[in-house]
Amino acid sequence: MSPAIGGTLARLDGRAKVSGSARYSGEVPIPHLAHAVLIGAPVANARITAVDATEAEQSAGVLAVLTHLNLPKVAMQPSLLPSLAGLAAPGHTFFPMQDDTVHYAGQHVAVVVADTLERAEHAATLVRIDYDTTPPVTLLEEIKDQAYEPQKIFGGLLPGRQVRGDIEAGLRDAEVRVEAMYEFAANHHNPIEPSTTTAAWDEVGRLTLYDGIQGPTSTQLTAAAFLGVPPAQIRVVSNYVGGSFGSKAMVWPHATLAAMAARHVGRPVRLALNREQMFTSCGHREQQRQHLTLGARADGKLVAVRHHKLSLTSHFDDWAEPSLQSPAIIYDYPNYEGIYRLGRGNINTPTFTRAPGEATGMFAMESAMDELAERIGVDPVELRLRNCSDTDPATGDPWSSSGLRECLERGAELFGWAGRDPRPRQRREGNWLIGTGMATAAYPHAQPVNPQRARARIYSDGSVIVEAGVSEFGTGISTAMTLVAADGLGVTVDQVRFAGGNTDMPNITAAVGSAGAGAASAAVHLSVTALREQLIGMAVADEQSPLHGADPAAVVVEGGRMALRDRPDAGETYSAMLQRKLVPDVEAIGNWIPPAQDVGHGMHTFGAQFAEVGVDAELGLIRVRRMVGVFAPGRVLNRRTAHSQLMGGMLWGLGQTLLEATRMDARSGRWANASLADYLVPVNADSPDVVVDTVEVHENVVNPLGVKGVGEIGVVGVAAAIGNAVYHATGYRARSLPIALDDILSQAS
Amino acid sequence: MRSNTQASARVETPDTAVVRGPGDVEVWLSVNGAAHRLAIEPRVSLLDALRDRLELTGTKKGCNQGACGACTVWVDGERVLSCLTLAIACERREVRTIEGLADGQTLHPMQAAFIARDAFQCGYCTPGQIMSAVALLKEGHAKDDSDIREWMSGNLCRCAAYPHIRSAIRDVRDGKTGD
Ligand code: FES
Numbered sequence: 021m022s023p024a025i026g027g028t029l030a031r032l033d034g035r036a037k038v039s040g041s042a043r044y045s046g047e048v049p050i051p052h053l054a055h056a057v058l059i060g061a062p063v064a065n066a067r068i069t070a071v072d073a074t075e076a077e078q079s080a081g082v083l084a085v086l087t088h089l090n091l092p093k094v095a096m097q098p099s100l101l102p103s104l105a106g107l108a109a110p111g112h113t114f115f116p117m118q119d120d121t122v123h124y125a126g127q128h129v130a131v132v133v134a135d136t137l138e139r140a141e142h143a144a145t146l147v148r149i150d151y152d153t154t155p156p157v158t159l160l161e162e163i164k165d166q167a168y169e170p171q172k173i174f175g176g177l178l179p180g181r182q183v184r185g186d187i188e189a190g191l192r193d194a195e196v197r198v199e200a201m202y203e204f205a206a207n208h209h210n211p212i213e214p215s216t217t218t219a220a221w222d223e224v225g226r227l228t229l230y231d232g233i234q235g236p237t238s239t240q241l242t243a244a245a246f247l248g249v250p251p252a253q254i255r256v257v258s259n260y261v262g263g264s265f266g267s268k269a270m271v272w273p274h275a276t277l278a279a280m281a282a283r284h285v286g287r288p289v290r291l292a293l294n295r296e297q298m299f300t301s302c303g304h305r306e307q308q309r310q311h312l313t314l315g316a317r318a319d320g321k322l323v324a325v326r327h328h329k330l331s332l333t334s335h336f337d338d339w340a341e342p343s344l345q346s347p348a349i350i351y352d353y354p355n356y357e358g359i360y361r362l363g364r365g366n367i368n369t370p371t372f373t374r375a376p377g378e379a380t381g382m383f384a385m386e387s388a389m390d391e392l393a394e395r396i397g398v399d400p401v402e403l404r405l406r407n408c409s410d411t412d413p414a415t416g417d418p419w420s421s422s423g424l425r426e427c428l429e430r431g432a433e434l435f436g437w438a439g440r441d442p443r444p445r446q447r448r449e450g451n452w453l454i455g456t457g458m459a460t461a462a463y464p465h466a467q468p469v470n471p472q473r474a475r476a477r478i479y480s481d482g483s484v485i486v487e488a489g490v491s492e493f494g495t496g497i498s499t500a501m502t503l504v505a506a507d508g509l510g511v512t513v514d515q516v517r518f519a520g521g522n523t524d525m526p527n528i529t530a531a532v533g534s535a536g537a538g539a540a541s542a543a544v545h546l547s548v549t550a551l552r553e554q555l556i557g558m559a560v561a562d563e564q565s566p567l568h569g570a571d572p573a574a575v576v577v578e579g580g581r582m583a584l585r586d587r588p589d590a591g592e593t594y595s596a597m598l599q600r601k602l603v604p605d606v607e608a609i610g611n612w613i614p615p616a617q618d619v620g621h622g623m624h625t626f627g628a629q630f631a632e633v634g635v636d637a638e639l640g641l642i643r644v645r646r647m648v649g650v651f652a653p654g655r656v657l658n659r660r661t662a663h664s665q666l667m668g669g670m671l672w673g674l675g676q677t678l679l680e681a682t683r684m685d686a687r688s689g690r691w692a693n694a695s696l697a698d699y700l701v702p703v704n705a706d707s708p709d710v711v712v713d714t715v716e717v718h719e720n721v722v723n724p725l726g727v728k729g730v731g732e733i734g735v736v737g738v739a740a741a742i743g744n745a746v747y748h749a750t751g752y753r754a755r756s757l758p759i760a761l762d763d764i765l766s767q768a769s
Numbered sequence: 770m771r772s773n774t775q776a777s778a779r780v781e782t783p784d785t786a787v788v789r790g791p792g793d794v795e796v797w798l799s800v801n802g803a804a805h806r807l808a809i810e811p812r813v814s815l816l817d818a819l820r821d822r823l824e825l826t827g828t829k830k831g832c833n834q835g836a837c838g839a840c841t842v843w844v845d846g847e848r849v850l851s852c853l854t855l856a857i858a859c860e861r862r863e864v865r866t867i868e869g870l871a872d873g874q875t876l877h878p879m880q881a882a883f884i885a886r887d888a889f890q891c892g893y894c895t896p897g898q899i900m901s902a903v904a905l906l907k908e909g910h911a912k913d914d915s916d917i918r919e920w921m922s923g924n925l926c927r928c929a930a931y932p933h934i935r936s937a938i939r940d941v942r943d944g945k946t947g948d
């Protein structure tokens with residue numbers, strides 16, 4: 021029985037957040053704190069020829085100026101592995117200020133430390149650095165002829181090429197083909213809290229890092245590797261994180277630089293990135309181009325898909341977001357070819373950005389599906405239903421759970437899709453052309469590879485504390501884990517306190533790839549289950565207990581009271597037993613070993629997106645009027661927070677479609693719009709009301725509670741649903757994101 | 770330079786001939802009804818004075834450029850972006866921050882409505898949203914949803930809690946107490 025799970029519990033950290041008492045990583049009061057300011061290279065391809073820090077060093081309050089000339093060398097360079105692996109997780113295989121080379125604009129070239137932020141910022145303007153520059157390479161256009169096919173992408177986790185069947189024959193024999201090229205601007209995460217690390221060494225050389233990160237352990241292990249300090253000597257605290265969306269999924273150099281600066285000046289140091297530095301210091305979604313060809317029968321059944329991606333990466337890493345994974349398995353077709361190609365440029369290594377890969381790959385797939393639907397005269401929802409697969413087409417294994425059909429049907433119903441006139445430019449309200457569109461959403465179910473742990477302790481008054489080293493970055497994890505613990509132990513929610521946010525807690529992998537809730541809930545569930553069994557074991561062994569001699573399997577717990585299932589009057593509360601036995605507390609560890617990836621099931625999360633847009637016939641202005649998203653994320657732990665996350669994801673998709681682009685100034689090699697005034701994100705006025713629903717699927721493969729996660733799936737498919745709605749409204753087929761008003765206008769005229 | 774905190778009632782305007790700074794000067798700030806004496810350089814923003822000197826970190830720094838609204842506070846009852854306001858310019862004004870919004874242990878209705886409507890996720894934009902939302906109601910800029918959408922658009926929420934923020938503001942406007 022799960023009375024708490026699936027409910028709608030208000031965020032337990034809500035009060036702290038609305039009253040301003042929640043302290044994020046740059047807000048912990050620390051005596052004698054000094055402030056570090058990073059200096060980024062203003063050029064993208066250069067050698068440093070001279071550094072003159074004299075004036076800065078003499079400026080009031082300055083404690084140190086660190087450059088490649090005096091910063092200690094790092095102890096080692098860990099390889100780039102997604103933080104889900106649970107190991108050191110540097111954002112790139114590069115550490116700045118180790119030599120005189122500048123690989124990309126914004127690369128950290130100096131750190132200035134002073135007694136106040138103002139003095140550090142001022143002194144940073146006084147450091148003179150001379151560069152010998154070479155013209156930079158920063159655009160896809162500039163590298164397309166030198167592009168190569170990487171062996172592996174995504175930190176070595178995915179092959180650079182995947183095939184099944186015979187793509188040439190499949191496409192040749194197809195009765196209908198849709199072929200198109202899709203372009204995607206670079207995107208930046210822009211959480212409202214810029215990344216900040218505060219570092220404090222104690223007198224015996226132990227380090228505390230207050231870091232905004234998706235998993236404290238990743239910072240601990242990464243900093244340990246770079247600094248050559250045992251992880252046992254490093255404590256990372258990450259209580260509240262002001263949004264991440266992937267920018268704080270990996271551990272970027274500033275965290276280690278803060279520790280190095282603190283060691284150098286012998287004082288605690290806070291290092292906060294400023295907004296402009298957020299565009300060059302913690303990755304981005306790479307600029308990319310996708311070439312997609314669908315082959316289908318006349319009835320719309322797909323027979324072949326060829327999907328190639330070309331994207332830009334850094335000098336040091338083969339990083340491409342895995343755009344081809346979901347389109348490769350979303351529908352049932354026998355012939356497939358997916359190839360990633362990369363070109364190196366003067367940019368930082370790209371990284372996870374919410375719905376990493378699917379946000380772009382599924383735009384291509386689902387836009388092409390809309391074209392196919394129109395070409396063969398089949399309703400877009402019906403076309404998806406015809407192509408749904410009951411098995412993972414790549415392996416033939418059944419899905420652990422799917423729900424795609426139900427999502428499509430439920431979404432169509434909530435949206436009022438039935439009876440839609442498929443012809444474009446048919447609906448007009450005043451100056452507004454109205455259109456509707458839909459798309460499928462899909463996101464692979466990622467799992468940690470190492471054991472996940474939590475600890476549960478009950479006190480003799482019946483109160484419970486459950487601990488696991490997770491970060492709270494807006495997902496509502498603490499609230500959801502409170503529900504999981506309450507149900508597993510058979511107590512009420514208000515008897516449980518969940519604590520996370522630092523590396524003293526049992527280890528949980530960073531919450532990335534929508535895997536956080538699944539991993540944490542598994543560990544928490546196992547910890548409280550172990551604790552309950554231990555307590556029941558104590559009762560049945562105790563001669564003074566009404567449960568003495570009972571079969572433990574016949575004992576159930578509700579409201580903190582253990583009782584026989586068949587005879588509820590025979591029983592006692594946990595606290596009555598513990599107090600009688602003079603036991604102050606009982607504790608248990610939950611240790612979840614994730615299933616191997618080859619469990620004989622395909623593991624994927626599915627959903628469906630619907631959107632209605634109005635397009636101003638004269639101005640080309642696009643307004644999303646309403647959105648409906650239905651998802652099948654397995655077990656939903658806390659409906660309230662899960663729906664908020666899905667809604668936020670859908671509005672992220674809106675941003676990707678209509679607003680978000682980081683544009684490169686190719687001559688300087690610098691991002692041209694690195695600010696929140698110039699990089700457009702959705703504001704309140706852009707955001708329509710959003711209908712979110714989830715469908716229940718039976719899921720018992722992925723983890724003990726069947727949780728697939730909701731962090732990314734909300735984003736996926738939105739861009740195609742909106743793009744398809746724009747086509748329906750105007751007859752303009754968007755193949756480049758974000759959709760530009762002038763493209764619509766040139767089409768209209 | 771001496772500040773004019775001892776100024777008697779007859780000195781109505783500061784003497785513009787008095788140069789203060791560029792080093793530390795004494796600045797008196799009244800925040801949430803409490804007077805504070807700070808020794809800060811005149812270039813210190815109100816935002817950094819609150820966060821780094823007074824440990825009032827409820828006011829957030831999202832951009833330090835006037836683009837995100839996370840730093841919204843009230844000065845003499847008007848909403849201002851504290852990242853674009855010098856602390857020294859707030860002497861003899863009343864600064865109100867998120868920490869001063871609740872009535873003792875009782876949350877302001879807008880704070881309660883934000884919790885009831887789940888109008889935030891990470892919570893980093895939230896103090897600024899709430900300071901704007903309360904001011905917006907007082908200013909009469911929440912007549913309908915399009916009003917709210919427009920007037921709340923200076924406060925970015927990257928978690929995109931916008932529809933729920935609108936619900937919270939409607940609830941307080943209509944005197945509803947959450948659900
Ligand atoms: S921090 Fe002041 S507007 Fe962003």
Ligand code: FES
Pocket residue numbers: 212262263494888889890891892893894895925926927928929930
């Ligand atoms: S709640 Fe995260 S930015 Fe608004």
